[in-house]
Amino acid sequence: MSASRRDFLKWSMLGLGAGAWPMRMLAHDMQSMPKPRMGGGTLCKHMVTDQAKVPLLLDPTTLKAFVDPLPLPPVLHADPGKLLQIDMQETSQRLHRDLPPTRLWTYGNSMPGPTIEALSGKPARIEWRNRLPGKHFLPIDHRIHGAEQDKPEVRAIVHVHGACVQTESDGYPDDWYVPGQSRVHTYPNKQEAATLWYHDHAMGINRLNIYAGMFGNLILRDEHEQSLGLPSGEQEIPLTLSDRLLTKDAQLYYPVSGNSDAPWVSEVFGDAMLVNGALLPYLEVQPRRYRFRVLNAANARFFHLKLAGGRPFQQIGSDQGLLAAPLVQKSVLLAPAERVDLVIDFSGMGGQQLELINDALPIMQFRVGRGSVRDTSVVPAVLRDVPRMPESAATHQRLMTLDEYDDCVAEPMLMLLNGKRWHEPVTEKPVLGSTEIWSLLNLTDDTHPIHLHMVRFQILDRRPFDQGQWLASKTIRYIGPAQPPEAGEAGWKDVVQAYPGMITRIITRFDGYVGRYVWHCHLLEHEANEMMRPFEVVAA
Secondary structure (H helix, E strand, O other), X not given: OOOOHHHHHHHHHOOOOEOOEOOOOOOEEHHXXXXXXXXXXXXXXXXXXXXXXXOOEOOHHHOOOOOEEOOOOOEEEOOOOOEEEEEEEEEEEOOOOOOOOEEEEEEOOEOOXXXXXXXXXXXXXXXEEXXXXXXXXXXXXXXXXXXXXXXXXXXXXXXXXXXXXXXHHOOOXXXXXXXXXXXXEEEXXXXXXXXXXXXEOOOOOHHHHHHOOOEEEEEEEOHHHHOOOOOOHHHEEEEEEEEEEEEOOOOEEOOOOOOOOOOOOOOOOOOEEEEOOEEOEXXXXXXXXXXXXXXXXXXXXXXXXXXXXXXXXXXXXXXXXXXXXXXXXXXXXXXXXXXXXXXXXXXXXXXOEEEEEEOOEEEEEEEEOOOOOOOOOOOOOOOOOOOOOOHHHOOEEEEEEEEEEEOOOOOEEEEEEOOEOOOOOOOOOOEOOOEEEEEEEEOOOOOEEEEEOOOOEEEEEEEEEOHHHHHHHOOOOEOOOOEOOOHHHOOOEOEEEEOOOEEEEEEEEOOOOOEEEEEEEOOHHHHHOOOEEEEEEEOO
């Protein structure tokens, strides 16, 4: 497993690779937090290791590449008046031709789960049925809030990420239910076409449930998008990306701290890169345009995607649907939970092979068929109207800190938003129909993908600030100009990458419904400990 960004920063502090990355100096010291719940002496609150049993892990580079066709999840249509029933269940799935089946927890019977298609303006009803076993097969940390010893080991609640829904159907983390129970959620779908996705959101264990395989796509369509003539049908394909650590016998390995009482680790990265649940698959395509709806469903990994040889492609959408106009790109950086809508033109490539690459390593291959094909699809110069929200529309501005608390050897022990834990009283109460600007002040060394439930937003800018002055006096001193969002971020979003040492500003209108919702970091290990807070939309 490659070293994490956090390890690299620690090495930099010791003079190894100095100059390549900024030194890590500004995270809060855990000793300033009340009642730290850790081992060690009174001066050092570092976790005491009592075991370090790591099984023999699979080296994915020993597997033959591009021998399995890309799996395509089954498609379910959420028709009005029809109740879809989807089971959460244990299953097994072969991730590569030369591996035995891997034990998974999934929606339906596959990882990813079935792709749900719905129509804008047409409500959908889904019964999510918990048919999971009664015991978890991944390591629970009972010191994490919501995962205490008195809670059932196996719990689940489904969140459709990016959906504007009433709070009772949003998948509030405390609304979990146990095996043998089910829940009917109603999705009004009163929003524009977009690539949404669904995943588990049970308090304290959703990082494990998602790692086990509990995620899938939900594609919302509308008449405008369908009128554009974009590639569709067999030429429209979901690419769901994730990463895992696998044992020699191809079973999931979720890394732990080495402390049996507190196994939580701050980030989880795997070296087995999966596309639609397969290792190094291939896809046979025709020499024509294809549309790929790409989702990053990883716990913590950012995917930096490009095509071999620097071949360009078009980006036509992001989290909350189409951009105003297509962009020619040579790479995209996708944080956990972000989506990107791409069009790749394989015309003129008959008989060739093309690899999709993450950083320097291929993760899948396209095999272009020979011969000529009549392609009637188009990518219009104008995709849809995306009016920019003026700052003057905001009636309230909030400054929100992203905080990390470290132990005496600079290991992270707790992540917070605005210095508050999950169970503390709600402090953000936007009024229904109001517009607010949220300024995310990042005091950590990580880029945090911040997600707000129920609403979509636009990124205003990012601006570097003096972190030392903030920590000393809680005053903001900017040390550089504001940077507008990248062109690929200029549409509607529901996840924003909040860079370290910068204040990231977003603007959103709280349209939708009154009630409890949450905002959180989508690095799942951060969210679990406790980088998630409720907000409450209140009536005017």
